[in-house]
Amino acid sequence: MDKHALNVLEFNKIKDQLKEHITSKLTMKFIDTLEPKTEIDYIQDRQEEVSQAKKIIIREERIPLGGIYDIRSSLSKVEKDIVIYGDELLNILNTLVTGHRLKKYFSNLLDEDNEYYRIIKISQGISYFKELERSIKKAIDNRGEVKDGASSKLRDIRRNIRNISDGIKDKLNSIINSSRYQKYMQESVITIRDDRYVVPIKSEYQHQFPGIVHDQSSSGQTLFIEPMAVVKLNNKLRQLVAQEEEEVYRILKDLSMQVKESLYDIKNTVQVLAILDFIFAKAKYSIEINASEPLLNQDGYINLIKARHPLLTGDVVPTNIYIGDKFNTLVITGPNTGGKTVTLKTVGLLTLMAQSGLHIPALSGSKVGVYQKIYSDIGDEQSIEQSLSTFSSHMNQIIKIIEEVNEESLVLLDELGAGTDPAEGAALAMSLLDYLYEKGAKTIATTHYSELKTYAYTNEGIENSSVEFDVETLQPTYNLQMGLPGSSNAFQIASKLGLRKEIIDRASDLLARDDVEFDKVIKEIEQERKEYNSKKVEAESINQNVKKLKEDYEAKLKDFEERKEKELKEAYREANKIIKRAQEKADQIIEGLKEKKKASDREIEEARSGLRQERKGIKNEESKLKEDARANREVPDLKVGDKVKIISYNKKGEVIDLFPDKKEAVVQAGIMKINIDLRDLEKIKGKDKGDKNYPKVNISHIKANKTKNISPKINLIGLRAVEAKSKLEKYLDDVLLSNLNQIEIIHGKGTGVLRELVHALLDNYPSVSEYRLGRPKEGGIGVTFVNFK
Incomplete structure (x- = not known):
């Protein structure tokens, strides 16, 4: 791109504004090298990344981007086998932990719509470093210092250092507080010179106070003397400090080598973190200037x-x-x-x-x-x-x-x-x-x-x-x-x-006639344009009012149809409850008869069959009413790829084939393909999210896992209604993926609330072919057996 144009158009000022939104110095290099590209596909990808990041900022929880450090110099040292310090290891740890959090955060955003697929795909380049993180956390504290517990040897050395230091201080305190040495003291304090404990002695008493002189004050009035009584202890302390430094160095070296072992993956992770920070900085800037994707x-x-x-x-x-x-x-x-x-x-x-x-x-x-x-x-x-x-x-x-x-x-x-x-x-x-x-x-x-x-x-x-x-x-x-x-x-x-009129008239006479006429035409056009714009605004206002009235009418009509269907469903739900209660009562009677040996198995089964026929009749009537409601609906204008709602199943799906002559469509709903009447579909407004770059879901793998792990039995006893409903809904979805033909739902006898909830869910679950209460030896009315299509 032409450098002169970049300068004149002040593109660098845009980059300066963009820098205000980054969270890490790592990202600075991306902004410094940012310049216009000429490959449209590449530009489009970058634009979509910003759009998806912008949606995440607006819709989702706060992104955990804080804690990304510029650790490139530390990684370069490690690559050259240079041991790095604790604060550098702490920065590496915090950066890796941030990467861990970000990967988890973006993984949780993955859903069937995959609106954020570009961001999620980038975040998948972040690696986990659990062992390395654990090692650094164990050895380095929040200040970047090596912990006592980094090794048992270091713990022992530091304990000895503390003990000897306390012993030296006790000895020196006894000296400075002694009446014998009181007159020798410049101050009753203990201080350190050359990493050794000393006391301040008046210079005139140097020869009366046995010890080693380490320093003197600028005035020469005070000498800092190490008393002979603590020389051996100070020597021992120096030895221990040297051992401590050696052990700390060994620990830091070991951690540095662990970092080197994962160097390639760490560099890649750092690069991904910088890219994500860069994308979200662009998204924040877009929000700040109220921008949009072109x-x-x-x-x-x-x-x-x-x-x-x-x-x-x-x-x-x-x-x-x-x-x-x-x-x-x-x-x-x-x-x-x-x-x-x-x-x-x-x-x-x-x-x-x-x-x-x-x-x-x-x-x-x-x-x-x-x-x-x-x-x-x-x-x-x-x-x-x-x-x-x-x-x-x-x-x-x-x-x-x-x-x-x-x-x-x-x-x-x-x-x-x-x-x-x-x-x-x-x-x-x-x-x-x-x-x-x-x-x-x-x-x-x-x-x-x-x-x-x-x-x-x-x-x-x-x-x-x-x-x-x-x-x-x-x-x-x-x-x-x-x-x-x-x-x-x-x-x-x-x-x-206020210029005199005669001067203006004289100037008009001097101006060429063509120029005057041209200027006059321009003014006329400008006036006509203003009038046109005024009428256009008025027409648009009227059009908006008409559009709003139409939308209100359609909304009310839709609401009426929905309420009508809801009332029909409610009526037949009540009818089902009556049938269920009758069936339960009959089952209780049948059980009682069987226990008293007053009814044969054949008679009991005939009673049950009669109840099932009664229930089937109710469901047929319900289906007929639903079909009548569907017949009154308009056929929506659909094309392959449109997102739709299947009204009768209350499920979302995607149109994968159309048969306009039969008024039918093939809809993919989850893993199922369903032939459905067009009038039973409602188009979902919004952009189709299909894209070749979306992460693919391995259905066969999911099915294999579900088949392996799913149990043909679920126990709801002891759960509240809300908990039971949530658990059963998830279980039914898992069963659908596992291809089980029959399951057993244990809900207990009790008050019958759980049983009614279970049966209400089964009535509205499209893959259920039939269900029945258990026989006396199977658990009676405390168990429901379900068969699937």
């Missing part, structure tokens, strides 16, 4: 909707601007300080941001072309050092552009042709625009020359635009008007400011 294309088409320059603060007027579809050259005219240059910079900077994988401060749906080169000639670039005029400086940059430009280039030219004779400047500007158009480049140029307004009108592929100016307030509005050149406001401004 739609990228390779056709050089730009359509920015409500775009804002990210470096401007305060009440920024958004810009709507487009180029590259019906025209490749856009000429912007308007007054000074009217926002022409800002518009130019906004287009350039947002394009650089988009190609760098950053979201842009514009409304969702904005489109940005991917360019191989972006060139700019913006601002007053007069060079004092080179004694170049403004015109010469601009020409040098334009000559460079002309030599390199092609059809994959975006060219931004500010005040084209300025700094020289107006007639020659205008002619040169038109010639340059012609050349750039012939090369196929997309060009946006700002100008004051009225000749370029006519030029844009009369040449195909070139469009006019202008920044609006309010003559009443004498202030620019900063609104960009596409398709309309800026009108001359000099006479109106002069009149508003």
